[in-house]
Amino acid sequence: MSGTLGIAVIGTGKMGADHARRIDRMVAGARVAAVADVDGERAKEVAAGLDGCGAYTDPEAALAAPGVDAVLIASPGPAHEEVLLHCLERELPVLCEKPMTPDPAGALRVVEAEARLGRRLVQVGFMRRYDAEYERLKALLDGAELGRPLFLHCRHRNAASPSFFTSEMLIADSVVHEVDAARWLLGQEVTAVSVLTPTASGGAPEGLRDPQFVLLETSGGTVVDVEVFVNCGFGYQVQCEAVCEAGSARIGDGQAMVVQSGGRWGGEIVQDFTVRFADAYDRQLRRWTEAVREGRATGPSAWDGYAAAAVAEAGVTALRSGVRERVSLAERPGLYGGHG
Numbered sequence: 243m244s245g246t247l248g249i250a251v252i253g254t255g256k257m258g259a260d261h262a263r264r265i266d267r268m269v270a271g272a273r274v275a276a277v278a279d280v281d282g283e284r285a286k287e288v289a290a291g292l293d294g295c296g297a298y299t300d301p302e303a304a305l306a307a308p309g310v311d312a313v314l315i316a317s318p319g320p321a322h323e324e325v326l327l328h329c330l331e332r333e334l335p336v337l338c339e340k341p342m343t344p345d346p347a348g349a350l351r352v353v354e355a356e357a358r359l360g361r362r363l364v365q366v367g368f369m370r371r372y373d374a375e376y377e378r379l380k381a382l383l384d385g386a387e388l389g390r391p392l393f394l395h396c397r398h399r400n401a402a403s404p405s406f407f408t409s410e411m412l413i414a415d416s417v418v419h420e421v422d423a424a425r426w427l428l429g430q431e432v433t434a435v436s437v438l439t440p441t442a443s444g445g446a447p448e449g450l451r452d453p454q455f456v457l458l459e460t461s462g463g464t465v466v467d468v469e470v471f472v473n474c475g476f477g478y479q480v481q482c483e484a485v486c487e488a489g490s491a492r493i494g495d496g497q498a499m500v501v502q503s504g505g506r507w508g509g510e511i512v513q514d515f516t517v518r519f520a521d522a523y524d525r526q527l528r529r530w531t532e533a534v535r536e537g538r539a540t541g542p543s544a545w546d547g548y549a550a551a552a553v554a555e556a557g558v559t560a561l562r563s564g565v566r567e568r569v570s571l572a573e574r575p576g577l578y579g580g581h582g
């Protein structure tokens with residue numbers, strides 16, 4: 243396309259408002275044409291700062307608004323499927339925040355609808371694939387100079403969890419990022435999940451099983467462990483160490499600047515994902531916009547969203563059962579050749 247890409251942003255909470263600001267200020271060739279939020283006041287507030295942007299409470303009305311060529315979904319996970327299916331009906335390219343859907347059954351309905359259409363329109367917001375450190379680790383592993391990956395040791399820590407967070411969401415909402423990152427970094431599927439839980443931290447809200455230790459086994463024989471701790475109190479940390487046959491590589495130490503003064507050394511720990519992954523969100527949106535304008539599909543696909551949801555479901559079952567659970571995947575439609 244030659245004109246500016248008009249984007250409808252569905253859900254204008256923390257992420258939706260941030261993405262709308264990003265489209266407005268950081269992405270060339272795109273503008274926010276409409277926003278929708280069930281909270282009409284929130285939608286109006288975000289639209290007020292954006293030239294020619296309509297505010298709606300009904301997502302379908304935003305999809306049908308004048309000048310809308312593409313959609314960004316940033317409503318809560320359970321609301322994604324309905325909007326995704328409407329986008330596919332209207333043949334609108336869509337960038338959908340993770341998780342694509344909270345359940346594999348819903349994700350499979352999206353995959354099947356897109357496969358029937360015969361072309362990729364859905365990209366899932368697994369933004370770690372656009373983070374500079376993750377990109378370097380991916381290039382190193384693909385280059386194979388360290389040999390075969392044996393382990394990925396991952397840590398995913400949030401300073402505090404939102405009030406609505408459940409024990410299951412530590413897996414389906416947080417570890418789902420590691421699931422996608424592991425599938426992408428390794429080019430393998432996750433085949434089984436086990437979950438161990440220590441006595442909950444005193445800093446966690448009553449009843450929340452936080453932290454958890456999640457073990458993923460993969461089709462290529464790599465073992466991935468994830469410490470997820472969403473009320474660690476001290477900051478936001480996402481780390482990954484790949485241990486390979488001939489060496490190891492680690493990302494996420496966050497040591498951009500180390501200060502030495504008064505007989506001490508140290509640095510800052512960022513407090514949340516909007517800071518740690520700001521560049522990745524920018525790059526994700528820029529590359530998606532470029533691809534949509536050129537009529538291409540790139541990035542994590544609906545199949546990746548489905549595979550991550552299937553692993554998350556096995557993880558939630560393992561959390562409840564206390565035993566190792568196998569992951570079962572549907573047959574992959576031809577539309578989704580290899581790993582995205």
Ligand code: NAD
Nearest residue numbers: 253254255256257258279280281316317318319321339340
């Ligand atoms: P939020 O609660 O701050 O915002 C969600 C907004 O959606 C709210 O304004 C709410 O009123 C609105 N909403 C609720 N139901 C709706 C519906 N049916 N239609 C339209 N609007 C609706 O949540 P958030 O933290 O911004 O998370 C939004 C999405 O982004 C979730 O899928 C979440 O998992 C994802 N997320 C991704 C990252 C990341 O790092 N990629 C980080 C945080 C959140």
Ligand code: ISE
Nearest residue numbers: 340398400415416419472515
């Ligand atoms: C949140 O929804 C995200 O996606 C963040 O990246 C993650 O760190 C956090 O745990 C999730 O709740």
